[in-house]
Amino acid sequence: MISMLRIAGLAVALSCGCAAANAASLAIVNARLETITHGTIDSGTLLMSDGRIVALGTTVQVPAGARVIDARGGTVTPGLIACSTNLAIAEINQIAETRDDGGGTRISAGFDVQYGVNAWSAQMPVARDSGVTHAVITPLVGVAEAFDDEEEHASMQGGGENAGAYNALFAGQAALLRLDASQLPVMRAKIAMALDLGQAGAQHGGGSRAASIILVKAALADARHYARNRGAYDRGATRTYGLPTFDLEALIPVVEGSVPLLIRVSRAADIRQALALARAENVHIILEDAQEAWMVADEIAAAKVPVLLDPQDDLPRSFELLGSRLDNAARLQRAGVTIAIKGSRNFNSLRPIRLNAGVAVAYGLSREEALRAITLNPARIWGIADRAGSLEVGKDADVVLWNGDPLEAMSYATNVIVGGVEQSTRSRRQELQERYSHAEDGYPPAYH
Amino acid sequence: MNRSLVLRATVLLVAGVLTAFAASAADKAATAKVRVPLPRPLDSGVNDDPYPSAYRPLPSQPAAIVHATVLTGTGEQIDDGVVIMSEGRITAVGDATTAVPPGVRVIDARGKWVTPGIIDAHSHLGVYPSPGVASRQDGNEWTSPNTAGVWAEHSVWPQDPAFQRARAGGVTTLLILPGSANLFGGRSVTLKNVPAVTTDAMKFPGAPYGLKMACGENPKRTYGTRGQTPMTNMGNVFGYRKAWLDAVRYQHKWETYRTKLAAGESADPPDRDLGLDTLAGVLAGRILVQNHCYRADEMATMLDIADEFGYRITMFHHAVEAYKIAPLLAKRGVCSAIWAERSGTKMEAIDGIGANAALLQRAGSCVVIHSDDTTLIQRLNQEAAIAVGAGARAGIPITRAQAIAWITANPARALGIAEQTGTLERGKMADVVLWSGDPFSSYTLAEQVFIDGAVVYDRHDRRFQPRSDFELGQSGAGEFHP
Numbered sequence A: 001m002i003s004m005l006r007i008a009g010l011a012v013a014l015s016c017g018c019a020a021a022n023a024a025s026l027a028i029v030n031a032r033l034e035t036i037t038h039g040t041i042d043s044g045t046l047l048m049s050d051g052r053i054v055a056l057g058t059t060v061q062v063p064a065g066a067r068v069i070d071a072r073g074g075t076v077t078p079g080l081i082a083c084s085t086n087l088a089i090a091e092i093n094q095i096a097e098t099r100d101d102g103g104g105t106r107i108s109a110g111f112d113v114q115y116g117v118n119a120w121s122a123q124m125p126v127a128r129d130s131g132v133t134h135a136v137i138t139p140l141v142g143v144a145e146a147f148d149d150e151e152e153h154a155s156m157q158g159g160g161e162n163a164g165a166y167n168a169l170f171a172g173q174a175a176l177l178r179l180d181a182s183q184l185p186v187m188r189a190k191i192a193m194a195l196d197l198g199q200a201g202a203q204h205g206g207g208s209r210a211a212s213i214i215l216v217k218a219a220l221a222d223a224r225h226y227a228r229n230r231g232a233y234d235r236g237a238t239r240t241y242g243l244p245t246f247d248l249e250a251l252i253p254v255v256e257g258s259v260p261l262l263i264r265v266s267r268a269a270d271i272r273q274a275l276a277l278a279r280a281e282n283v284h285i286i287l288e289d290a291q292e293a294w295m296v297a298d299e300i301a302a303a304k305v306p307v308l309l310d311p312q313d314d315l316p317r318s319f320e321l322l323g324s325r326l327d328n329a330a331r332l333q334r335a336g337v338t339i340a341i342k343g344s345r346n347f348n349s350l351r352p353i354r355l356n357a358g359v360a361v362a363y364g365l366s367r368e369e370a371l372r373a374i375t376l377n378p379a380r381i382w383g384i385a386d387r388a389g390s391l392e393v394g395k396d397a398d399v400v401l402w403n404g405d406p407l408e409a410m411s412y413a414t415n416v417i418v419g420g421v422e423q424s425t426r427s428r429r430q431e432l433q434e435r436y437s438h439a440e441d442g443y444p445p446a447y448h
Numbered sequence B: 001m002n003r004s005l006v007l008r009a010t011v012l013l014v015a016g017v018l019t020a021f022a023a024s025a026a027d028k029a030a031t032a033k034v035r036v037p038l039p040r041p042l043d044s045g046v047n048d049d050p051y052p053s054a055y056r057p058l059p060s061q062p063a064a065i066v067h068a069t070v071l072t073g074t075g076e077q078i079d080d081g082v083v084i085m086s087e088g089r090i091t092a093v094g095d096a097t098t099a100v101p102p103g104v105r106v107i108d109a110r111g112k113w114v115t116p117g118i119i120d121a122h123s124h125l126g127v128y129p130s131p132g133v134a135s136r137q138d139g140n141e142w143t144s145p146n147t148a149g150v151w152a153e154h155s156v157w158p159q160d161p162a163f164q165r166a167r168a169g170g171v172t173t174l175l176i177l178p179g180s181a182n183l184f185g186g187r188s189v190t191l192k193n194v195p196a197v198t199t200d201a202m203k204f205p206g207a208p209y210g211l212k213m214a215c216g217e218n219p220k221r222t223y224g225t226r227g228q229t230p231m232t233n234m235g236n237v238f239g240y241r242k243a244w245l246d247a248v249r250y251q252h253k254w255e256t257y258r259t260k261l262a263a264g265e266s267a268d269p270p271d272r273d274l275g276l277d278t279l280a281g282v283l284a285g286r287i288l289v290q291n292h293c294y295r296a297d298e299m300a301t302m303l304d305i306a307d308e309f310g311y312r313i314t315m316f317h318h319a320v321e322a323y324k325i326a327p328l329l330a331k332r333g334v335c336s337a338i339w340a341e342r343s344g345t346k347m348e349a350i351d352g353i354g355a356n357a358a359l360l361q362r363a364g365s366c367v368v369i370h371s372d373d374t375t376l377i378q379r380l381n382q383e384a385a386i387a388v389g390a391g392a393r394a395g396i397p398i399t400r401a402q403a404i405a406w407i408t409a410n411p412a413r414a415l416g417i418a419e420q421t422g423t424l425e426r427g428k429m430a431d432v433v434l435w436s437g438d439p440f441s442s443y444t445l446a447e448q449v450f451i452d453g454a455v456v457y458d459r460h461d462r463r464f465q466p467r468s469d470f471e472l473g474q475s476g477a478g479e480f481h482p
Helices: A002-016 A123-129 A151-156 A198-204 A209-228 A230-234 A245-255 A268-281 A293-302 A328-335 A353-362 A367-372 A376-381 A428-437 B003-030 B162-168 B217-224 B233-262 B274-283 B296-309 B322-332 B356-362 B376-393 B400-407 B409-414
Strands: A026-034 A040-049 A052-057 A067-070 A075-078 A080-085 A132-137 A170-178 A186-196 A261-265 A285-289 A307-309 A339-341 A399-402 A413-418 B063-071 B077-086 B089-094 B105-108 B113-116 B118-123 B171-176 B184-192 B210-214 B288-292 B313-317 B335-338 B367-369 B432-435 B446-451 B454-458
Touching (some): A026 A399, A080 A339, A080 A353, A132 A186, A186 A245, A198 A209, A198 A261, A209 A230, A209 A268, A268 A285, A353 B376, B118 B409, B162 B446, B162 B454, B171 B409, B217 B233, B233 B274, B233 B296, B296 B322, B335 B409, B356 B367, B356 B376, B367 B376
Parallel strands (some): A080 A132, A186 A261, A261 A285, A285 A307, A307 A339, B063 B105, B118 B171, B335 B367
Antiparallel strands (some): A026 A040, A040 A052, A075 A399, B432 B446
């Protein structure tokens, strides 16, 4: 479908006699360019062609025939990267049948979120509208439990009737979405294996943190053994394994070091265990949440382990994050840790990642590093820095034009461009707003 | 029931009947000659304030904040403004020419902003405290659809570390509500955000009580899944009407009783009922209805119920669809407590839009930005900014001077404390926030927070960064910011 469209586009370009490159060119002029890698360029021009950035700076010549967007002093950033979300795999939290972000009861490591992606999700335009061009979708253990942003209700459900009902240790495999209009958003699949340690891990491990670590190690050992003895396994000549083969298969790239473990963990002591696990098992890890990471920042930096975090986490909401601080991001960055800043997991009620980046600045992270933590850093962590995360010639033309400073609450995205193509940000929200702003004419809103 | 219990119950029953018989016989014999006074606790309404506020303002000294950009909460922005506080009250607010009396501590606020203290009109701090362990889930008495007789103040844990975080976010007053599992969740309590050992020492003096009511999915899910009523929206409405009917009857009985007593006639006192006391307080206009309600059609139904039984709804909470009936809400003078754009967590919340606040404001309706969240409560100023941005995008410009009222003056009105706080006006409580810059910026932090003129938080002075008992000796030590 895509290639057909491209060919059709080319044919039109040829028939009109224009240069193909120019026909596909898009320029943003009069913009403040946040390049991420080469500082800020004021009154700059960004030129995109054939889905890539082809030039940027203050002296760029815009070719004749290029479509031009006048930024009027607005700011251009690379598209933001949501580094751990449920976009397109969960629609409405409390409606279980709209949720595919948990692996269920029959599968653990083998669960793979890519097969549940709904490219037509009503949340896709909401995500784009908040300046997000890439989203890493990560699974939860077991049946995804409804959670409510009303605290009373999260609490009302009392930790969930299902808590402890699943012995699935691993949540499963994550994927990376690119929010273009192709309706084929999965850019990369099987990019990480999600795993809870700490309090949640203890639950999945039968009630104890220590038990969960032992079970994880046993599962990795099984995966190694299985990888070497597939033939013997098929003949029924191996020892028994603790996990079915579809789970073991998924763990093989982890033990081989080609796929990282995404470890959700909070307490400093548990972070140390995660680092020790990585060393002992010779696997790559990424830490998520890590509210007490600042207490062991040097150890995390020395292990070259990146951290995905929410800079607003400052409450002792449970006994494993009594050390939550608003300068976790700043302290980790100063210690040399690569950090990526998260928004809310749920796009429906997203605390946008850009505002979390702003909060991190208020508590000591430089603005430059905060921007990096929502663009280039997650691109590096998730292995797409060759294509995304900065405004550089040759990178994908995945950029956002903002009417002001993107880290400010009053600003908003005016143009979202993916692959050099301006994306529709039209959402249910916007349609509802227009319907109910309509002048009274005697007809009910349903006519408008 | 075992045999000894049955026996004991029978004995009690017989004793009760005998006593009642004896009492009524005695009444008849006495015939108004000697009237045994009704013990005070049995007399509804003689003591509306059995758990009075023990709040005392912290020590303060007169202070003048000068050269600040002042948002008064009354719709005014004063550049290079002056705010003077003395003996717990605001004594002057004005431009650079405002005279500063001698001997007053002068705070030079060049480049900084001053606003009234932030008021969160929807919080569960203390009743759902941190850490959120099973033994501290004190916010929802979900044992019956009508628990109008419970009071949130009796669940508040004053050591909740979240109070300290909210204060650092500029929050000086909070409405603590019971949860939304029940049609009638119980009474709310208004607190001054000062650290205290006992909850009564946080109670906002003179603030009226509120009654938490809940529409929609939460009550029917809570009880319907148990096979009890309410199971449906019509079951919800039946439950409200039944309770209000009881309340009207209760109120009528007490009025009849008092009327008869006043006329010198003998009368049997009605049985006092704690839940009906609360509902009767609403009917009498002393208790304000705080109604959790997402959907426009449900809000309209609730207004009809209020008309049927003769009470007022003060505010709809989480009103994500308020924009659909903005003119109606304006006409009825009901406030809407909303998030900027949070929505979609459940079926009744899927029509939330960012322009909700702006559309309500344009219709002349009362907008309140609320949190219902331990993290969001720390950044209500930014939440308001998001709503301003969404308004601008929808072509509805809102000024900072207007938007600050969403988190100060308007919630004060909805809590019934607008005479005392919520704006920077002479004579009001000196509940004030000094911000490092524009309060609608992501980069801005509260530098100093004043409650009744006393410094209760100072970002740069550890002496004014109080810590909860709970956090002493723990890994974070209660130091949540640099």
